[in-house]
Amino acid sequence: MSTRLLHIVATPRGLASHTGRVSTALIEELHQQHDDLEVTTLDLFSADLPAVAGTNIKSKYALMTGQPLDEAARSSWEEIERTIEGFLAADLYVLSVPMWNFSIPYALKYYIDAIVQPGYLFGYDENGVPYGLVEGRRMVCVTSRGGDYSGPPMDAFDHMEGYLRAIFGFVGITDVQFFNVQPCDVTPELRNAAARKAIADVRAWVAAGAWAAREPVTLG
Template identity: 55%
Template sequence: MSTTRGTTMKLLHICASPRLEGSNTLKVSSAVIDGLAERVPDLEVETIDLFQGDLPAMAGDNIEAKYTLMMNQPIDRAHTESWKQIEHEIERFRSADAYVVTAPIWNFGIPYTLKYYIDCIVQPGYMFRYNEQGYPVPLVHGKKMVVSLSSGGDYSDASPMHALNFNEPYLRAIFGFIGITDVTFVNAFAMDVGPDIRSASLDGALADARRVAEDDGWLELAATTAA
């Protein structure tokens, strides 16, 4: 297994699971991160625990600032201090080279804290802009993302429940909207179906996580960030 030395790759782990030791989703994302740490010795990992931290509200001064930006107008001075909290989260996201998102399926979609976070950071002029024709133009490029996804039921391609997995298509759409199209999902489905199925599914997901970490694309990304 090859590694790259003398480089630093900044990885942002966005954790949307309220469980810690008992989280199947977190086990899978941890396997990805551990595997990357073996390949990129100077990997820098920052974790945003969405169930523990306080995100700025998209209401009050901040919602007024958002709509001001959407009209291509400067932010009112009265809203500047509040908006700086939004800009801090945006900068924390944009400064990363790659992302691991821990996102279990809740009621067919993503946990509410992850949606809250996305609504906080996906802002015009920072993550995307509109061109002269009014079409959105993504502003985030050259990034990689891995999403660790687990679910109680079976949402695999062969399952009749597959169409109810709105987690993956939404995350691909919103992050693709801002320019992140290199997105890999590592799925641990059917965690509540039965012990044998659960064990086999989790083992398969952990094996997939290790394979994802071994992809040479990470070395290419690390080399690019060091250039």
């Protein structure tokens, strides 16, 4: 049985971006380690994502309260369901995402708002406490940042990693690894050095068996 990887590209520059270069190296290394790997790429800046408004918002709350949908509403909501099904079809995730204004690009937020739906990616117990429904999956986030946010004082402005860990952890994906290309907007020398380091790090991480390991692997 094949291993299905969903590569979510959340940058308008695609695979030509800093994150794209590192993600490509990561996936190439994964192919070397796993002959059965099947990769699907979802480019969020070119994808026709369903609207999280209008009819679909009405349908969401109708479903939450047990109300039936009419034919038009059902047809529209099925676009949301197909987007969710595409996400849930994967065993593994690679997310290529640049930092925009200390957080994530709008296209990724739009996608997250489309797929994170009650009854699909999370549910509620009898006490109204939410729990994730997406279990047994892993995610690698490859990010790029204009500055270096690895320590004080700039780490206080990093609202990207915390949000991604929170939202995907909320739906059950708690095994999330980050590789950050930083700084990218200082000098060409620093930018190129950061990209080379990130590429070397992802290759070493996969080669060390970290992707398949149940416990975190720390590279020396």
